[in-house]
Amino acid sequence: MSNAVDLGFFDAIQASMENEATTKDNIRSAVRELDRTNRNITAVLNRVHSSSKDQVPALCAQARIYFSDIQTHISDLTKLVPTHQYYKYNGLWSGPMQQACFLATLTMYLEHERLITVEELEGFFAVKVDLDNNITDFQISVEEFLHGVVSLTNELSRLAVNAVTSGDFSRPVRIGKFLKELYSGFQLLNLKNDSLRKRFDGIKYDIKKVEEIIYDLTVRKLIVANTEPGQDIASTGAEVQV
Amino acid sequence: MEDVHMETPPTLLVEPAESPLAAQKHKSKGDIIRSNLGKSTVQDFGYFRDILEEHHDRRERIIKASRDINNFSKKMIFALHRAEPKDYLPQFSATSEALIEFKEKHATVLKLFHRVAIDLQGSNYYRYQRSVSGAFQEYIEAMTLEYYLVHGKLMPKNALEADLVFTTTPEQISNPDLIIAIGQSPFGGEGRSGGGGGGQRGKFNKDSRKRPYNKDREDAPKRPANAIPADGPTSQPSASTSAADGSPSTALISPMIMETDQIPSAPAAAATSSPTVQIVLEVTDEDYLLGIADLTGELMRLAINTLGQSLMPTLQEEDASILSPEKRVQHILQFLRDIKSGFDGLSLTKMSPISKKMAVLRQSLQKIEFACYNVKVRGAEYPPEVLRQMLVSGQVLGGGGGGGDSSTAGNEDEE
Numbered sequence: 001m002s003n004a005v006d007l008g009f010f011d012a013i014q015a016s017m018e019n020e021a022t023t024k025d026n027i028r029s030a031v032r033e034l035d036r037t038n039r040n041i042t043a044v045l046n047r048v049h050s051s052s053k054d055q056v057p058a059l060c061a062q063a064r065i066y067f068s069d070i071q072t073h074i075s076d077l078t079k080l081v082p083t084h085q086y087y088k089y090n091g092l093w094s095g096p097m098q099q100a101c102f103l104a105t106l107t108m109y110l111e112h113e114r115l116i117t118v119e120e121l122e123g124f125f126a127v128k129v130d131l132d133n134n135i136t137d138f139q140i141s142v143e144e145f146l147h148g149v150v151s152l153t154n155e156l157s158r159l160a161v162n163a164v165t166s167g168d169f170s171r172p173v174r175i176g177k178f179l180k181e182l183y184s185g186f187q188l189l190n191l192k193n194d195s196l197r198k199r200f201d202g203i204k205y206d207i208k209k210v211e212e213i214i215y216d217l218t219v220r221k222l223i224v225a226n227t228e229p230g231q232d233i234a235s236t237g238a239e240v241q242v
Numbered sequence: 243m244e245d246v247h248m249e250t251p252p253t254l255l256v257e258p259a260e261s262p263l264a265a266q267k268h269k270s271k272g273d274i275i276r277s278n279l280g281k282s283t284v285q286d287f288g289y290f291r292d293i294l295e296e297h298h299d300r301r302e303r304i305i306k307a308s309r310d311i312n313n314f315s316k317k318m319i320f321a322l323h324r325a326e327p328k329d330y331l332p333q334f335s336a337t338s339e340a341l342i343e344f345k346e347k348h349a350t351v352l353k354l355f356h357r358v359a360i361d362l363q364g365s366n367y368y369r370y371q372r373s374v375s376g377a378f379q380e381y382i383e384a385m386t387l388e389y390y391l392v393h394g395k396l397m398p399k400n401a402l403e404a405d406l407v408f409t410t411t412p413e414q415i416s417n418p419d420l421i422i423a424i425g426q427s428p429f430g431g432e433g434r435s436g437g438g439g440g441g442q443r444g445k446f447n448k449d450s451r452k453r454p455y456n457k458d459r460e461d462a463p464k465r466p467a468n469a470i471p472a473d474g475p476t477s478q479p480s481a482s483t484s485a486a487d488g489s490p491s492t493a494l495i496s497p498m499i500m501e502t503d504q505i506p507s508a509p510a511a512a513a514t515s516s517p518t519v520q521i522v523l524e525v526t527d528e529d530y531l532l533g534i535a536d537l538t539g540e541l542m543r544l545a546i547n548t549l550g551q552s553l554m555p556t557l558q559e560e561d562a563s564i565l566s567p568e569k570r571v572q573h574i575l576q577f578l579r580d581i582k583s584g585f586d587g588l589s590l591t592k593m594s595p596i597s598k599k600m601a602v603l604r605q606s607l608q609k610i611e612f613a614c615y616n617v618k619v620r621g622a623e624y625p626p627e628v629l630r631q632m633l634v635s636g637q638v639l640g641g642g643g644g645g646g647d648s649s650t651a652g653n654e655d656e657e
Contacts, residue, residue, distance in 0.1 A: 132272035185287035
């Protein structure tokens with residue numbers, strides 16, 4: 001064999017590929033833990049659909065206990081990602097991270113009926129959100145957060161249905177107002193043809209669903225007293241007829 | 243938490259006097275946004291839009307530059323195929339038209355890489371890796387082919403990376419068009435790239451390449467030792483800026499790089515006295531391997547052409563230092579077989595893009611082997627000129643087993 005090709009180099013590459021595979025495996029198992037806790041929280045928060053409104057704070061408190069576990073999992077994950085290689089492995093945890101963002105966002109909404117702030121989100125996970133567009137250490141990307149917000153709109157449209165069933169007629173109106181605010185926020189984004197764009201396109205169906213609920217309630221004079229008269233009902237009614 | 247030396251933040255580490263300012267300026271951007279968030283949903287989303295837009299714009303820029311790199315790299319390869327064997331000898335390389343073209347294109351490609359490197363710092367390297375990967379592969383294909391033609395060896399990865407160290411001025415970072423404008427005529431940017439030493443890198447590089455080409459290359463593997471400390475071939479690649487090691491100024495480090503191939507630009511850098519940054523663009527193992535896999539396709543073409551030449555007695559080289567075409571084909575064959583055994587040693591998953599290219603490699607190798615076989619067997623039956631025609635048109639290659647040779651060769655060109 002001639003010495004034109006340095007076979008030692010291929011050995012080195014083999015070694016580095018094995019290293020990478022190990023890193024990936026470690027990250028995967030950390031992400032699995034995160035995913036498990038996510039599901040625990042989801043199970044707790046799912047009960048909001050079948051609970052009366054005075055039970056909600058207790059549910060949120062219960063969910064919040066799990067978030068300390070999430071912090072632990074994320075900090076484990078943080079240690080596994082080599083500096084500057086965040087995006088190399090990002091795909092491994094992006095999904096569960098979006099779900100975690102959604103759960104934090106939902107908890108916050110149920111407690112305060114408003115959108116979580118970036119600062120609060122950072123508080124939930126003890127990790128910063130990447131506002132610099134330049135991730136040095138492990139951070140939550142803005143996209144992941146926004147994915148979580150889109151999931152929230154979906155969940156809230158379902159909550160609006162179930163709130164009516166359990167006799168809470170004012171919640172759908174508040175949800176409708178909140179969703180419209182979110183939608184106008186999302187409209188500011190110049191989204192490319194990516195996954196966020198596709199999910200954003202789905203928000204309008206969530207809004208439509210909530211509008212239909214409000215319409216139903218209004219037509220039957222079930223919520224007149226609870227809302228400020230005028231524009232809200234008029235506009236939702238108009239849109240539903242379209 | 244490997245590669246400790248990467249711990250320098252991706253903010254541009256300029257020379258000490260400058261760095262607090264630059265770091266502060268960069269850091270505060272996110273902090274300013276953070277302090278303004280939470281006032282209203284709509285306002286928050288306005289900030290999110292800006293963040294997302296910056297990301298999309300950057301990716302767009304990278305994709306554009308990558309396309310240009312791809313284009314020029316292909317032209318580099320064509321130029322190499324046009325050159326004759328003797329052109330690669332040191333005494334002829336400066337006058338060979340094909341090689342001059344190669345060098346010009348190479349200088350342009352380096353500028354494009356310089357430009358793209360600014361957008362690929364820190365974690366952004368992997369963020370946009372998929373967008374530049376193709377450009378890297380094509381470039382590696384061109385460079386390894388040239389290296390083989392000059393040295394008869396596989397170009398080591400660190401020699402490739404040695405070319406991808408860029409001296410950059412702050413002006414170039416704020417306005418990358420100073421390096422080279424993308425999507426324009428090859429040398430349009432050159433006139434405007436005055437001032438910064440780094441911007442002229444490509445230009446001087448080109449000049450330097452007119453000096454004995456091989457000599458320049460022999461130095462190459464030593465260079466990265468200066469620029470990328472403690473960086474073995476197995477280390478995880480990333481684009482990073484390395485500061486001047488806390489030494490008083492870049493005046494110390496820049497000439498160190500320039501000594502080898504940029505002597506003319508040293509005074510220029512001193513004259514401007516603006517602080518410069520070293521931007522290092524690393525090559526991932528995967529891109530390197532994929533580039534080599536593509537190289538095998540070019541080697542196949544080269545071997546077939548050389549085999550054709552062996553049948554043209556008038557073209558036999560008289561220079562003793564050039565191997566006969568037969569020997570050259572044998573050398574290429576051996577080279578390909580060595581590469582193949584290197585690849586065969588890797589344990590790859592089926593999903594790996596490298597696995598797919600392995601099939602192409604095997605095909606290329608078999609094609610050359612079969613062509614050699616045919617020349618041997620039918621050599622006595624046809625006059626050389628006819629045989630050569632058959633060879634070039636692919637008739638001898640197909641034999642019946644291979645089939646559709648010209649079309650597969652075409653496919654390889656696409657990559």
